[in-house]
Ligand SMILES: Nc1ncnc2c1ncn2[C@@H]1O[C@H](COP(=O)(O)OP(=O)(O)OP(=O)(O)O)[C@@H](O)[C@H]1O
């Protein structure tokens with residue numbers, strides 16, 4: 001098992017948001033976490049990345065316990081994230097944004113390989129590599145944010161709502177890359193409100209409500225679950 005979140009609680013100060021979350025992700029999988037606004041999906045990502053404290057339970061990654069470690073050490077262990085809001089360096093050129101991402105590798109040859117791969121996957125980034133990131137459209141920024149995360153050669157990529165605010169064509173374009181990223185050996189944990197699209201992409205998924213996991217199954221099982229269809233897909 002690559003990631004094991006065991007009975008984890010977390011929150012903001014006195015406000016507990018997650019209560020007793022248990023999820024597993026095997027190497028090579030694409031796993032989705034779906035749920036309504038405010039369910040606690042982003043909070044779970046923050047707890048995994050170490051930017052929020054784990055107040056109960058534990059998190060194992062790649063055979064080691066990571067809860068309680070500083071975020072940069074968790075990143076170094078092989079977890080990369082693309083957060084809601086993306087946080088690019090707007091004043092820097094596209095390629096420099098990517099190179100900064102790859103800096104933690106300390107391996108120029110590997111960085112070069114990653115850069116070539118990312119450019120082949122997102123030719124728009126290559127065409128615009130000397131442009132300032134802040135001049136990018138929302139979809140291009142999302143590509144760049146994913147590219148920058150992949151520059152670190154992560155074992156696990158955490159994606160928080162990659163589709164948010166993007167035109168449907170861009171969403172399609174970005175989701176089409178997920179199998180390519182998976183094929184390169186990167187495991188993906190995907191948080192999405194676009195329940196149908198994300199479960200269709202995922203081998204397995206979890207449904208989160210009010211800070212708890214209420215349902216788990218294969219992507220197909222969840223897609224055909226009546227309760228889920230009524231609650232999230234309006235059908
Ligand atoms: N910085 C914060 N301080 C206090 N409470 C917060 C903070 N951020 C989020 N929360 C609360 O934690 C709960 C879960 O929020 P979270 O952002 O994890 O939900 P989410 O599932 O990611 O929702 P969305 O789909 O809208 O992104 C919400 O009730 C929210 O108000």
Ligand SMILES: [Mg+2]
Nearest residue numbers: 041042043084
């Ligand atoms: Mg969120």
